[in-house]
Structures are given as structure tokens and as C-alpha cells.
Amino acid sequence: MKDFIVLDWCVADICNMNCEYCISSDIKKNEPAYRNPNNKTVLSIAYRIKELSYYVKKITVNLCGGEPLLAENIDEAIEVLSEVSNIELVLITNFRLIDKIQTQLSKFKDLFISLHIKYRSEDEVTAMINKINKLQSGANISISQVDYKLSDKDLSELARINYSTNKSVNLQTYNIPIIDSDKHELSKYDYYKSPYGKCCLIGNMFFNISSDGILSFDLWCHKNDVSGKINFLRPIPEIVEIINNKKYFTCPFSYCPCNYNVTFHENYLAAMKEFETDEKMLFKWETRKKKAILMNQLNVLKIDNKLNLLEIKNLKEDLSKTEISFARLKKDYTGMKSTWSWRIGFFITEKLKYIFGWTPFLKNYLRNKNSDTNDG
Numbered sequence: 001m002k003d004f005i006v007l008d009w010c011v012a013d014i015c016n017m018n019c020e021y022c023i024s025s026d027i028k029k030n031e032p033a034y035r036n037p038n039n040k041t042v043l044s045i046a047y048r049i050k051e052l053s054y055y056v057k058k059i060t061v062n063l064c065g066g067e068p069l070l071a072e073n074i075d076e077a078i079e080v081l082s083e084v085s086n087i088e089l090v091l092i093t094n095f096r097l098i099d100k101i102q103t104q105l106s107k108f109k110d111l112f113i114s115l116h117i118k119y120r121s122e123d124e125v126t127a128m129i130n131k132i133n134k135l136q137s138g139a140n141i142s143i144s145q146v147d148y149k150l151s152d153k154d155l156s157e158l159a160r161i162n163y164s165t166n167k168s169v170n171l172q173t174y175n176i177p178i179i180d181s182d183k184h185e186l187s188k189y190d191y192y193k194s195p196y197g198k199c200c201l202i203g204n205m206f207f208n209i210s211s212d213g214i215l216s217f218d219l220w221c222h223k224n225d226v227s228g229k230i231n232f233l234r235p236i237p238e239i240v241e242i243i244n245n246k247k248y249f250t251c252p253f254s255y256c257p258c259n260y261n262v263t264f265h266e267n268y269l270a271a272m273k274e275f276e277t278d279e280k281m282l283f284k285w286e287t288r289k290k291k292a293i294l295m296n297q298l299n300v301l302k303i304d305n306k307l308n309l310l311e312i313k314n315l316k317e318d319l320s321k322t323e324i325s326f327a328r329l330k331k332d333y334t335g336m337k338s339t340w341s342w343r344i345g346f347f348i349t350e351k352l353k354y355i356f357g358w359t360p361f362l363k364n365y366l367r368n369k370n371s372d373t374n375d376g
């Protein structure tokens, strides 16, 4: 029995956004799975994952897409999966339909919100901020943005989100779509080191389920033609045999479109120990090239800078509000001083202070007088 597997369930391959850099944009055009998921299939897959939980110690189920919340009965699937103690649910969403599962958010371990900032109006960002702030007692919330052609306005909006939600925005290094990747503007070798010859747990620990219920195993990472495929709803022993396989792959590719071995690095290392693998063949926690890291850090600094400016602007506004209320207090005080009731009160208080100011002197005088009489 395996300790841990990750199931990437693309509940709906369709999406209500249309991002230029979408990792599955090419798949959308080429795959039959690019259609509305069927309610019955969604529920059958959820029950199958539940059944599978008896054969693996722990399963992380990433509900992703496309946009997973576009699946009509996603709430029923969440209900089924959240009942199982060894299943951890993760939702990866563009957040547009989050109200649909508002009451189920506490059932998720992690909620990953993908911003795609250039496709959102200022009003939508403000509405998102308000919703995120209301959600904060639920699942762990991470906000991320693909670091791709971000304009100055985009960076300002990211800083605004950071400032208003108190959550920093994770900038993800751009990963080009898998199919026809040569056609894309950036070279696939620009940002990532070659994984060739490294030990990979794709097909061993990481599996994919498409919206029409096809389980991809073996080398499913690159163009689906080299992967294994089986209907996930086939008799359970067939699925368990695939999931509990004892093999791993030595990567035959020079470019990696996924980051599973890095994201689940600790699980990866623990599993690879069993194979007594040479350390040189293992992935490190960072697979990006220096250029990608530096570009990423530069944008992080730009956002930080905008965040500082926003903080200063808001501090100044607070200060000017304090000055206004101080000026108002001063005006009220001056007005009050000119009223008769205040003048009479002030006169009486001053007199009383004067009279009681004599009290210590009188006490001393009387004490000294008494001691003189006694001595005499």
C-alpha cells in the first residue's frame, strides 16, 4: 500500500476565463475532454476516489481544470470526498464562482486562488478582496499569479490585493502550454533546467483524471501519446494495480511541464528513499534557472515597492484625518471656553484650587504651633 498519492482531477476542462498563457489552452482545442462535464460522471469519479482511499494511506485530491466550479454538481462531489478522513481536498480556482460552494470551504485543506490579474476589472478585484477577507477563517488560502507580461497597472493591483487582504501574492514562473510548445513566444528551455535523467514520480505518485473519467498513468506529463490511459471507473482491482505500481521513471525529456516533484518535494524524497536512489538523480527543491528566479524576484521587489507606497499613502491619509479631528477638537474647546457656564465653572474651580492650596501650609503651621506649646 502506498503512503501517498496525488490525484489531479480536472473536474471541468472548460473555463470562464480565457488567459493567453493558459497551460491547457492547446489541450482545450485538441482534446475530446474539452466539454461540459456530465453530472453522473462527476459523482461516479468522486465515489471511485472514495473507494480508492481504502487502498492508499493518504490521497491529496486537487480539484482543478479549467475551472472546477463550472461542474454543475461540484458541491455533491465535495460532500462525498470530504467525508473521507485520509483524503485531503485542495481547490484550484479562478474564484469567479466561489459563492457556489461558500458553505463548503472549510472542507478544503488548501484553497489556491489564481488571479490572472490582467483579465479582471478594478471592480472585480475589489469584490474579490472583500470575499477573500470574509473567507479567512476557513481553509489555508494562497493567492497566485502567473508571472507573465505583467504591466505596471497589474503590479499595482497585485500590491493592492496584498495590502487589503494581508496575504502576499505568489508569483509563479510562467510555464508554457504542453502541446505545440515550440510555437510559443518564449523558449521552453528559457526558465527551467533540463530534467533529463532525473528520477520522477509521475505515474507513480502523481496521476491525472480528466473530466470524462480517464485516468492517465505512466508518462502522462508530455503529449498524451506516451501515457497510459484507463477508464477510472473500470473494476477497482485494475485501478488499484495501476495506482500501487512499484516503478518510477527516469525522465526521458529535456523540458518538464510540471512541478509535482518540487511541490511535494518531501513526499518525493521519502518515496525515492525506498528505491535507494543515487542523490545525483534526484530533483532539488528548485528546478528553475537563475534567470527565471531573478526575473521573478525583480517583480516581487516591484510589488513590495508599490505595497510600501500604498502603506505610506494610507498612513498620510490617516495622519491628515487625525490632524482634522485635532483641529476640530481645538475649535470645540475654544468655543466652549467662551460660554458662560464654562466661565463660571472655571472660576469656581480656580477658587477651590486656591483655597485648598493653603491646606498644607495651614497644617504645618498648626503642627509647629502645637509642638512649641508642648515644649514650653
Ligand code: SF4
Pocket: 015, 016, 017, 018, 019, 021, 022, 023, 024, 065, 066, 067, 094, 114, 116
Ligand atoms: S483561469 Fe486558468 S484554466 Fe482558465 S483560462 Fe485562465 S489559466 Fe486557463
Ligand code: SF4
Pocket: 195, 198, 200, 201, 202, 219, 221, 222, 249, 250, 251, 252, 253, 255, 256, 257, 258
Ligand atoms: S518531464 Fe517532468 S514530469 Fe515528465 S517525466 Fe520528466 S520530470 Fe517527470
